Structures are given as C-alpha cells and as structure tokens.
Amino acid sequence: GAVVSQHPSRVICKSGTSVKIECRSLDFQATTMFWYRQFPKQSLMLMATSNEGSKATYEQGVEKDKFLINHASLTLSTLTVTSAHPEDSSFYICSASLSVNTGELFFGEGSRLTVL
Amino acid sequence: AQSVAQPEDQVNVAEGNPLTVKCTYSVSGNPYLFWYVQYPNRGLQFLLKYITGDNLVKGSYGFEAEFNKSQTSFHLKKPSALVSDSALYFCAVRGAGNTPLVFGKGTRLSVIA
Numbered sequence: 154g155a156v157v158s159q160h161p162s163r164v165i166c167k168s169g170t171s172v173k174i175e176c177r178s179l180d181f182q183a184t185t186m187f188w189y190r191q192f193p194k195q196s197l198m199l200m201a202t203s204n205e206g207s208k209a210t211y212e213q214g215v216e217k218d219k220f221l222i223n224h225a226s227l228t229l230s231t232l233t234v235t236s237a238h239p240e241d242s243s244f245y246i247c248s249a250s251l252s253v254n255t256g257e258l259f260f261g262e263g264s265r266l267t268v269l
Numbered sequence: 270a271q272s273v274a275q276p277e278d279q280v281n282v283a284e285g286n287p288l289t290v291k292c293t294y295s296v297s298g299n300p301y302l303f304w305y306v307q308y309p310n311r312g313l314q315f316l317l318k319y320i321t322g323d324n325l326v327k328g329s330y331g332f333e334a335e336f337n338k339s340q341t342s343f344h345l346k347k348p349s350a351l352v353s354d355s356a357l358y359f360c361a362v363r364g365a366g367n368t369p370l371v372f373g374k375g376t377r378l379s380v381i382a
Contacts (some may be wrong), residue, residue: 159312187369196359196374197313246312248370260312263307269337 155181159261166237167269174232174264176247179238182227183249187258188220191244200245203230237268270364275373283381289377290345292360297369298376302343302363303370304334313359319343330354350380 156179166172176186184205189197201222202210209222219241228269230249234241244265248258272295282288294300301320301357318330324336334345343360357377361370 157312197372199369199371202369220293242312250314257315257318260305262312263310265310 155179155249155259157247157259157261159264160265162262163265165267165268165269168238169236171233171235172237172248172266174234174245174266176230176232176249176261178228178249178259181249183230184227186224186230186247186249188222188232189246189248190231191246191263197246201231205233212240224250234266237266239268242266243267270373271300271364273360273362273371273373275358275360277376278374279379280378281379281381284351284352285349288350288354288380289349290358290360290378292343292345292373293341294343294360294362295341296362296364298364300343301363301365302334302336303363304332304343304345305360305361307350307357307375313324316345316358333356350378352380352382354378355380 157180158177160175186203188200190200191197199212200215203222203224205224205227211217224230244263246263248260250258274293303318304316307313316332316375317326319326319336327333332347334343336343357375360373363370
C-alpha cells in the first residue's frame with residue numbers, strides 16, 4: 154500500500170512559539186492531502202483539505218491564520234501551528250489518497266503536539 | 270452531508286469468540302465505506318473498504334465487513350478474536366470524488382484472554 158510519512162512524531166514547545174508538521178507521500182503523488190485533529194479518546198475531526206498549488210480549504214471553526222497549511226509539491230504538505238497555546242495540544246494526523254477511484258486514504262503515523 | 274454512527278463506545282469479547290463492531294452511515298449517492306484500526310499513539314491502519322461489488326468484503330488480519338444497503342450498515346466482523354485485536358476501530362464514509370473521510374466516534378475493542 155501507499156506510504157505516508159509524518160514528522161515529527163512528537164513535539165513539545167513553549168506557549169507562543171510556532172511548530173511545523175510535515176506530511177509526505179513517499180511512493181506516490183498526492184494532489185490532495187487532508188489534515189485531521191484527534192483529541193484524547195475522541196474521533197478524528199477534519200481540519201482542512203490541502204490542495205497542491207492552491208489554498209487549503211478549512212472546515213468551519215478552524216482558524217486558517219492559526220493553522221497554516223502549505224502544499225507546495227505533490228509529495229509534501231505542511232501544517233504550521235502558529236503562536237501555539239496549551240489548548241492546541243493534540244494529536245495531528247495527515248492523510249492522502251492514492252487514487253480518486255479507489256477511495257481509501259492512507260494515514261501518517263500522527264504528530265503529538267504538547268504546548269507547555 | 271455524510272455521517273457515520275458507531276453506537277458502541279466499547280466492545281468486550283473473549284479470545285476465540287466471534288466479534289462484531291457496528292457501524293451505520295448516511296451519505297448522498299453511493300457510499301465509499303471503510304474500516305480503520307488505531308493502536309495507542311499511532312496513525313490509522315486501513316483494514317478494508319467497500320466501493321462496489323460483493324457486499325461481503327474481506328480485509329486485513331482476518332477481518333470482514335458486510336455492506337447492507339437497506340439497513341445502511343457496514344458492521345465489522347471477525348470469526349475468532351485475538352488479544353492482539355484489542356484497539357480502537359473507526360468506521361468511515363466518503364462520497365464520490367476526492368473528498369475527505371468522515372469518521373465515526375470510534376469503538377474500543379477489548380479482547381480478553
């Protein structure tokens with residue numbers, strides 16, 4: 154199956170700093186990637202859809218200026234949490250689709266962000 | 270808008286017994302249905318999917334799921350549970366095109382030796 158790599162897997166930062174999370178499709182090109190956020194013992198909530206070469210589409214309630222998404226190439230999307238606060242602490246997971254026709258998304262291993 | 274319901278927060282089953290994790294969905298048009306498994310502090314692993322074809326879908330690790338259009342259900346099953354199957358299971362649905370997955374809230378499966 155397709156491989157999606159996410160980095161870093163864990164990050165701890167101070168309140169007010171910015172953190173960048175990378176999502177790479179290793180063996181396929183992904184024109185679209187999706188970013189999800191997961192709170193403890195809860196489901197995955199879609200944050201935004203990242204489209205290569207264009208602006209991301211954010212879900213309602215997600216601050217686009219807080220969660221900056223860049224999809225500069227067909228294999229890389231980045232999520233930057235700007236001016237992080239403790240309430241931004243969460244598990245962030247990216248995913249990409251191998252094919253529109255096959256449907257399934259392949260997920261990265263996730264990045265656990267802890268803001269002190 | 271599409272949605273997924275997983276009515277059980279927790280399912281407990283003895284090792285060797287059959288297991289079922291329930292899922293119902295709502296979507297406009299033909300559904301693309303998926304099951305994923307998540308182990309602690311890990312991403313999601315794909316188990317199986319239904320796009321078209323046979324209603325009974327076989328997937329990884331001996332899991333299978335049955336698509337029931339009239340009941341809008343896609344329950345996950347396994348004939349004989351293993352302790353190593355203990356994890357968090359998510360049912361998900363997406364519509365046609367390059368659209369995101371919508372997840373259920375998840376069901377925690379606990380297989381007891």
